[in-house]
Amino acid sequence: MENRGLFCTLCYLMFNAPLLFIVTATFTEVPKDVTVREGDDIEMPCAFRASGSTSYSLEIQWWYLKEPARELAHELAISVPGSRSKV
Numbered sequence: 001m002e003n004r005g006l007f008c009t010l011c012y013l014m015f016n017a018p019l020l021f022i023v024t025a026t027f028t029e030v031p032k033d034v035t036v037r038e039g040d041d042i043e044m045p046c047a048f049r050a051s052g053s054t055s056y057s058l059e060i061q062w063w064y065l066k067e068p069a070r071e072l073a074h075e076l077a078i079s080v081p082g083s084r085s086k087v
Contacts, residue, residue, distance in 0.1 A: 024050065024051045024052070025048055025049065027048045028047045028049050029047040030046060031045065031046050032044070046060055
């Protein structure tokens with residue numbers, strides 16, 4: 001049984017080792033606020049650059065929030081690390 005635990009540990013490290021390294025990446029283009037009418041098409045370009053010999057990909061997901069931004073600011077302030085506020 002000991003050998004199986006060692007084997008599982010080695011397999012984990014072999015498959016996940018590339019994920020353990022720190023990657024230096026920066027956004028080179030960030031989306032801007034856009035005001036549109038219902039049914040309008042919009043384009044929100046976004047790009048990043050990562051350094052290293054391995055190729056990287058980035059998945060970006062967008063959400064539409066119906067709540068006004070001022071209500072969200074309060075929620076964001078509560079979730080700040082180190083904040084002692086309780087919901």
